[in-house]
Amino acid sequence: xxxxxxxTRTLVAAAAAxxxxxxxxEAAPKKEFKLAWSIYVGWMPWQWAADxxxxxxxxxxxxxxxxxxxxxxxxxxINQFTAGGFDALTATNMDxxxxxxxxxxxxxxxxxxxxxNGNDAVILKDKKALTDIKGQKVxxxxxxxxxxxxxxxxxxxxxxxxxxxxxxxSDADMVAAxxxxxxxSVVTWNPIVAEIMGTPAANKVFDSSQIPGEIIDLTVANTxxxxxxxxxxxxxAGIWYETMAAMSAKTPDGAAARExxxxxxxxxxxxxxxxxxxxxxxxKPDEAASFAKSAEIGATMDHVRTFLFDHxxxxxxxxxxxxVGIELADGKVLGDKxxxxxxxxxxxxxxxxxxxx
Amino acid sequence: xxxxxxxxxxxxxxEHVVLEGISxxxxxxxxxxxxxxxxxxxxxxxxxxLSEERPSRGSILLDGAPLAAEPEAGRGxxxxxxSVFPHLTALGNVMLGLEIGASRFWGKLWGARxxxxxxxxxxxxxxxxxxxxxxxxxxxxxxxxxQRLALAQALATKPRVxxxxxxxxxxxxxxxxxxxxxxxxxxxxxxxxxxxxxxxxSEAFTLATRxxxxxxxRNEPSDGGRYGAxxxxxxPVWPPRVAGQVxxxxxxxxxxxxxxxxxxxxxxxxxxGVRA
Amino acid sequence: xxxxxxxxxAGFGRLLMIxxxxxxxxxxxxxxxxxxxxxxxxxxxxxxxxxMAAVTRMAxxxxxxxxxxxxxxxxxxxxxxxxxxxxxATAISLVLGIAIGLLPYLRSLAGGFVAVISxxxxxALLPILFIVLGxxxxxxxxxxxxxxxxxxxxxxxxxxxxxxxxxxxxxxTLGASSWQLVLRVVLPQLLPRLIDGLRLSxxxxxxxxxxxxxxxxxxxxxxxxxxxxxxxxxxxxxPYVIWITxxxxxxxxLLVLLQARAFPWFAGARATA
Numbered sequence: 001x002x003x004x005x006x007x008t009r010t011l012v013a014a015a016a017a018x019x020x021x022x023x024x025x026e027a028a029p030k031k032e033f034k035l036a037w038s039i040y041v042g043w044m045p046w047q048w049a050a051d052x053x054x055x056x057x058x059x060x061x062x063x064x065x066x067x068x069x070x071x072x073x074x075x076x077x078i079n080q081f082t083a084g085g086f087d088a089l090t091a092t093n094m095d096x097x098x099x100x101x102x103x104x105x106x107x108x109x110x111x112x113x114x115x116x117n118g119n120d121a122v123i124l125k126d127k128k129a130l131t132d133i134k135g136q137k138v139x140x141x142x143x144x145x146x147x148x149x150x151x152x153x154x155x156x157x158x159x160x161x162x163x164x165x166x167x168x169x170s171d172a173d174m175v176a177a178x179x180x181x182x183x184x185s186v187v188t189w190n191p192i193v194a195e196i197m198g199t200p201a202a203n204k205v206f207d208s209s210q211i212p213g214e215i216i217d218l219t220v221a222n223t224x225x226x227x228x229x230x231x232x233x234x235x236x237a238g239i240w241y242e243t244m245a246a247m248s249a250k251t252p253d254g255a256a257a258r259e260x261x262x263x264x265x266x267x268x269x270x271x272x273x274x275x276x277x278x279x280x281x282x283x284k285p286d287e288a289a290s291f292a293k294s295a296e297i298g299a300t301m302d303h304v305r306t307f308l309f310d311h312x313x314x315x316x317x318x319x320x321x322x323x324v325g326i327e328l329a330d331g332k333v334l335g336d337k338x339x340x341x342x343x344x345x346x347x348x349x350x351x352x353x354x355x356x357x
Numbered sequence: 358x359x360x361x362x363x364x365x366x367x368x369x370x371x372e373h374v375v376l377e378g379i380s381x382x383x384x385x386x387x388x389x390x391x392x393x394x395x396x397x398x399x400x401x402x403x404x405x406x407l408s409e410e411r412p413s414r415g416s417i418l419l420d421g422a423p424l425a426a427e428p429e430a431g432r433g434x435x436x437x438x439x440s441v442f443p444h445l446t447a448l449g450n451v452m453l454g455l456e457i458g459a460s461r462f463w464g465k466l467w468g469a470r471x472x473x474x475x476x477x478x479x480x481x482x483x484x485x486x487x488x489x490x491x492x493x494x495x496x497x498x499x500x501x502x503x504q505r506l507a508l509a510q511a512l513a514t515k516p517r518v519x520x521x522x523x524x525x526x527x528x529x530x531x532x533x534x535x536x537x538x539x540x541x542x543x544x545x546x547x548x549x550x551x552x553x554x555x556x557x558x559s560e561a562f563t564l565a566t567r568x569x570x571x572x573x574x575r576n577e578p579s580d581g582g583r584y585g586a587x588x589x590x591x592x593p594v595w596p597p598r599v600a601g602q603v604x605x606x607x608x609x610x611x612x613x614x615x616x617x618x619x620x621x622x623x624x625x626x627x628x629x630g631v632r633a
Numbered sequence: 634x635x636x637x638x639x640x641x642x643a644g645f646g647r648l649l650m651i652x653x654x655x656x657x658x659x660x661x662x663x664x665x666x667x668x669x670x671x672x673x674x675x676x677x678x679x680x681x682x683x684x685m686a687a688v689t690r691m692a693x694x695x696x697x698x699x700x701x702x703x704x705x706x707x708x709x710x711x712x713x714x715x716x717x718x719x720x721x722a723t724a725i726s727l728v729l730g731i732a733i734g735l736l737p738y739l740r741s742l743a744g745g746f747v748a749v750i751s752x753x754x755x756x757a758l759l760p761i762l763f764i765v766l767g768x769x770x771x772x773x774x775x776x777x778x779x780x781x782x783x784x785x786x787x788x789x790x791x792x793x794x795x796x797x798x799x800x801x802x803x804x805x806t807l808g809a810s811s812w813q814l815v816l817r818v819v820l821p822q823l824l825p826r827l828i829d830g831l832r833l834s835x836x837x838x839x840x841x842x843x844x845x846x847x848x849x850x851x852x853x854x855x856x857x858x859x860x861x862x863x864x865x866x867x868x869x870x871x872p873y874v875i876w877i878t879x880x881x882x883x884x885x886x887l888l889v890l891l892q893a894r895a896f897p898w899f900a901g902a903r904a905t906a
Binding site for chain 2 (some may be wrong): 804807810
Binding site (some may be wrong): 078082083091098099102103104105139141144147164165166167168169170172173175176177179180182221260265286311312313316341 | 672673674676677683687690698728758759764767768770848849851863864865868
């Protein structure tokens, strides 16, 4: 079971941190970088790129080395990034804000990879309408994007979290939990959604396509590292869009890439393509760059930070959601301008679009 | 009439014969000591009297009826060690048998019946010289006191036969002499028939009315255990002791000293066998 | 003088005992101060002040959303689960342990089975537990029971078989039936040994409790740790870990005390056995 592993990892991380606490003080240009990623439909390209020499190719071009490390546990990868063990990370916009940014680690979204367009869903057993969720126990990973989706779903029917009981449930056990009679509603993500929807009594009553563009999957990097080593950001973008082009190609090679990614995430080509269909992938850098610059991002981050503040996740002493500043791609700042810890930028995606990498 | 009648008893473990053709009549109120070298089967024989083991052949009758197949209240026992229960006080140990007999479900008495049982147990403890130790746990008692306690505990249920398996073998000589006195007194005062296994010749002749030696007639390695031990000597102790009739001569402490005892050369051999 | 013969004086020995604790605290303080100097918002090694603030918030201030005092709600939920599980495991292991240790038929029937069951990793069977028992309290308590009862049963069966056979024979010559033998000879001697087994089971019991609470829960010490881990709130996690350690340590001490008080004969009997 992963629980003791979590504890051990947290302890090991703490011990490692004790040993290397002075490391960030050295600001000398780095040559070696580490990216932490975990299994999710929109992040599978990283492993494929590493396996097919794309990572090394771009790293060599900029004279650096990039290590791509897979985590079985998503939250642990974020914690490791926050503790300073990694330079880059795959994470959602919400988790980036709540963990590294609130934790004082200035973080920049280098690549806006996709947004969830149905991959996250509210599922009820037997009942068919979202309003039926009132008064139920809802099993979900608390403080995750599922929790956010639930809050947005309840908002859409003019109710709030007070009308339900949230039960924190590990994603690893969600399918087993669904099979028990006392679990009647869950909020979760793919591939668990697909698994649960495969059972007879499951009804999807709300999903992320109803809040498009709000659950965004990013590749982020430590802002300071990025400022000192802009080549690292460029290399990341170069790797990403070469991989995007390869996997989106309507050719046998493209299908082979998608099949490999599907297999690596525990499904097959059809399963992976079904997940891709519920994901708005930005295959082209210009699309990603324009989404990153759009006003929607500002509105989304305002929703997200309000949600986090309401759940006490913006820091304990926080008087309002303004405590952590979020800089948007056009330079506008949400919240405290003197404490900007989360930055959106189209720099690297635009450079990729312009072929200037 | 005999309390115990043993007729042609054999004990075999597969090919290995431990005892062969044992026949013995044990009279009411006698004190029989079983002696012999190590491995001669005297302890196995006692285990059969206890029903801890069963004979392969032959019969053992208690008051004319075949022995029950498992240990029972009529046959009390004192072992060399672990005879008393560490979790009970001296009083509790002696009361245990009384409580078990009187309370079939709980094995425990309360109120007036408990007080009566405690009175009886106290009297027994006094008889074995443990009046001062009633509330002590066995771990707080010396080895000699523990064996006194074991005697009192066994006597509480008034067994028909008392079986002793080297009960005093682990005690220091001085302590042993004292406890021999006690043993003799108890045998004189109570309606007891005793069978005792010992490897101490002096002890056998100090206490018993009759000493029985077990030995293998043939004990060559080439025999491969095909010949078991049998009774080689059956010596009535002289002058005869009669239960209840205490004579000054036999009560003198000097007899209990481990001085050489008049006996046949066989006994010396047996003694050497044990000590070797 | 050989090292093995050098002994600290009584007072110095006590001083030595606290040295590792002081070292750990000092190391933490230095590392924490260094990380906080780099990044005042660092969450990995929070300062004692922010941990105190977290403790105050969790223990003495009502939660904004639920109005509960979270630390106490969590503690009573966890203690309720672990005590229920320990009680059930104790009852099961006493009955089974005595039966297996004493009755040859049951030993043949169940001895091997319990030996095998006691090495099954219960966490791997959680999905089955959920489906059979649901996600509520039952499955959490069951996980702990399944985690520790087979071990305790084996331990007790072994303790029964370690009772000197003379005692069993002796009790029979006093007229005891099998039931009386259990009630008056075996059970009372097993209870203090059961406490030994319970003490050894406390560690695994807490582990299984926290694992169970991490998977699906609304309250509990393990639940809180895994919940706030979601945003790396070590300022809550570290005091919670210290609190759990303290609770486990106190339970252990209480058992030792109970053993000494309730079974005054046991220390002597153990020393002479």
